[in-house]
Each structure stands twice: as C-alpha cells, then as structure tokens.
Amino acid sequence: MDLSDSPDDVAYRDSAAAWLADNAPAFEEPDTGRLSVFGFRSSVESVTHVEQSLAWQAHKHAEGWAGIGVSKEYGGSGGSIPHKLLFTEEEGRYRLPLDAQSVTMGMVVPTLAQWGTSEQRERHLLPLLSGRQLSCQLFSEPDAGSDLAAIRTTARKTADGWLINGQKIWTSYAQYASFGYLLARSEDAPRHHGLTAFLIDLKQPGVTVRPLKQATGAHTFNEVFFDDAVVSDDAVLGRPGQGWEVAMSTLMAERYSLEPDMVGAKPLLDLLRTSDYPADPAIHRQFADVYTIQHILGILKLRLRTAAAEGRAPGPEGSITKLLSTDGQYLAADTALRALGPDGVLANPWTELLTGALGMRIGGGTDEIMKNAIAERVLGLPREPRVQQQ
Numbered sequence: 001m002d003l004s005d006s007p008d009d010v011a012y013r014d015s016a017a018a019w020l021a022d023n024a025p026a027f028e029e030p031d032t033g034r035l036s037v038f039g040f041r042s043s044v045e046s047v048t049h050v051e052q053s054l055a056w057q058a059h060k061h062a063e064g065w066a067g068i069g070v071s072k073e074y075g076g077s078g079g080s081i082p083h084k085l086l087f088t089e090e091e092g093r094y095r096l097p098l099d100a101q102s103v104t105m106g107m108v109v110p111t112l113a114q115w116g117t118s119e120q121r122e123r124h125l126l127p128l129l130s131g132r133q134l135s136c137q138l139f140s141e142p143d144a145g146s147d148l149a150a151i152r153t154t155a156r157k158t159a160d161g162w163l164i165n166g167q168k169i170w171t172s173y174a175q176y177a178s179f180g181y182l183l184a185r186s187e188d189a190p191r192h193h194g195l196t197a198f199l200i201d202l203k204q205p206g207v208t209v210r211p212l213k214q215a216t217g218a219h220t221f222n223e224v225f226f227d228d229a230v231v232s233d234d235a236v237l238g239r240p241g242q243g244w245e246v247a248m249s250t251l252m253a254e255r256y257s258l259e260p261d262m263v264g265a266k267p268l269l270d271l272l273r274t275s276d277y278p279a280d281p282a283i284h285r286q287f288a289d290v291y292t293i294q295h296i297l298g299i300l301k302l303r304l305r306t307a308a309a310e311g312r313a314p315g316p317e318g319s320i321t322k323l324l325s326t327d328g329q330y331l332a333a334d335t336a337l338r339a340l341g342p343d344g345v346l347a348n349p350w351t352e353l354l355t356g357a358l359g360m361r362i363g364g365g366t367d368e369i370m371k372n373a374i375a376e377r378v379l380g381l382p383r384e385p386r387v388q389q390q
C-alpha cells in the first residue's frame, strides 16, 4: 500500500506547515507536559485557555486558514475536507489551545454550513470562524446518551415560535458558548421521528447553565436547563421534524475531528528512555502495543482522508479510530505508571491521561457503541436487539 501523500497533498501540507511555523509558536500554551484534554485547569487557566483559543482562531481567520472546507462566501477558507485534515495534522504539532474549539469547529460549524439558511450562516458562521464566539452541542440528556432517539426535551409550537422545556447534560464548553445547537422533540412521535434541531441563544431568559466538575477537578462540561425558553421560527436548523437527519450529519462530521495523534507514544518513549524503571518485560511489551496502535491510527487517518478525497462518506474507520485511540491512551498511561512505580501515584500527566481516557471511552460514542457499529457494519454480525419505546 502506498502511504505517501499525493503531489497535491504534499504541496498543501508544505504551505500549511510553512505558515504554521511562522505563526503558531506565538499562540502556543506553556509546556506543562499535559497529555489529556481532560487535565486539570483552574477556572482562571480555563478562561485564559478559551481566550487564547479564540485569539488563535481569529488569527487563522485573518490569514485565510480558518474554516477549511467551508465556502469563502460564509467566512471559511474554501478548500476541501482532505485539506482540512492535512491542516489539522500539521496544526497538531504545536501546543495550541485547540480543545476549546473542538465542538464548535468539529460539529457545529459543519452542521451549520450544511443545513443553515443563508441568514443563519451569515449570522452564526462568521462569528464562530473568526474567533468571536463559541458554540456547544445540546444533544445528551440524563436518559438519552447512546440512545439519542430517546430525548425528551420538548419544543412546543406557538403562534410566533417555539417554547423549549427540558434538560441537557454533559454539554462541553456551554459556559463559554454564545449559542447552542439543540435537538428537541417537536412532535408527539416515536423515537427518531418528530425531532427538530434549533439554534438557541444561551444567554436568554429560561436557559440555565450549571457546571459539572470532573474527577480531575476540571470543569469542561455542564448541565443546561430550559424552562419555557422561547426561540423564533428562524432558529430552526433544517425543517421542523428533520432533526434526526441533521443530527446524523453532525455525528458524521465528528468522525473527521478525531485526533489519532493523541495516544502519547512519543512522550511514553521519552519517559522510558530517561527514567530508571524496574526491569519488567511487560512494560516493553505494552510500549510495543502503544507504538503499534499509534501506527495503525496513522494508517486509518490516511484511509479517512482518501475516502474524503474520493467523495465517499467516512466509513467504519471512524469507529475503529475512536476505539483504538482510547485503548492506546489508556495503555500508554498504564505503561507509564508501571514504569514510574510508586511515583506514579502522585498527580502527573500520566494519571491525568488515565482518568481522561475513561472520559474518552464515553464521549463521542461509548466503546460498546463503537464495538456494536464495527460488529454490525464491518463484520456483518446480527444487529443488537433494539428496544422500541414510545
């Protein structure tokens, strides 16, 4: 298999790399040795991180590198999904404050670009792409996570708009978001029928954002409550009743935003080279597994890019990538903690990675859901029994 970039990809990668070399270092965060996106940040550090993230986004926009794959007419840089993937890969070589943007750029922007009316794109895309606003994704509820079709938040039609009532949970970065992309039940219909997607102002009356604290002490996600929150008809994304289709396009876009480089093989090698750890062949075996996973993820990333270049929807690579990334992170952290011995019980980047990997096993589709997808769609095994609820 030829794993090298095409001449077009080489040219694009080179120009992205050259621009990044000149521009990214000024926006890098201090080297804390942090490996997990869920590592601890104090509230002051979180605010600084978000501000730096917006500043980097604004700079990319001013220089024509923001919103790759989004039409220039709507504030993007044009270009293709493979270009976006190449840029992301190069951008990942720097310690840039990117995680605050993961939901906005990975999910909300592609969905708005696909489904938004001209007016919605004008009003919402430019502020996101130019680093003036963040957004969040309001899908999960206390009783609807993996089973998204079970959502209960309601949108009731009124004479001049919609009345929203219900609760969302695990909403990443809602505390910094200007508006949210909400999925609600607008008709009394079963499961994935009768759902509608909305864009909702999070600072308006009837919307309450409450923080959730993680085991690491960090606060990246929230609960969001809607009590008779009003949205107008022009806040509907897609058509009323088309919410499931809109939501599925978001989950498809999310597959392009996975970052397989986050496994941690390189810092693990650095640790093993420099530390005086006990002679334990299991540590070397585990490192070999981490290294192998990292390599396979690189190949999967190429497959994803090739599929995008050929205009094919992302296939099972997304589920496999998600599953392997999490396994790789967990194994890397476990290997490092074995090598660190008693020092491993102290708070350090590897303990953060270990607890962070547990979050990765859940967010963006749990391990079990990924395994179901691989079993059914790749291996052709019988479908899991689905419970039909009314």
Ligand SMILES: Cc1cc2nc3c(=O)[nH]c(=O)nc-3n(C[C@H](O)[C@H](O)[C@H](O)COP(=O)(O)OP(=O)(O)OC[C@H]3O[C@@H](n4cnc5c(N)ncnc54)[C@H](O)[C@@H]3O)c2cc1C
Pocket (backbone or CB within 6 Å): 103, 136, 137, 138, 139, 140, 141, 142, 143, 144, 145, 146, 147, 169, 170, 171, 172, 173, 221, 359, 360, 362, 363, 364, 365, 366, 367, 368, 369, 372, 384
């Ligand atoms: C870091 C992080 C960030 C997140 N950010 C957001 C966000 O910004 N917006 C948002 O809307 N949501 C967000 N979520 C929520 C996330 O999408 C849900 O947590 C996830 O979909 C799982 O849902 P749940 O927590 O309700 O667990 P459940 O769906 O209740 O699952 C509980 C357990 O049952 C298993 N299970 C469920 N169904 C099956 C099945 N059919 N077969 C086998 N096993 C099954 C699961 O694998 C899991 O182990 C985030 C979650 C995390 C961890």
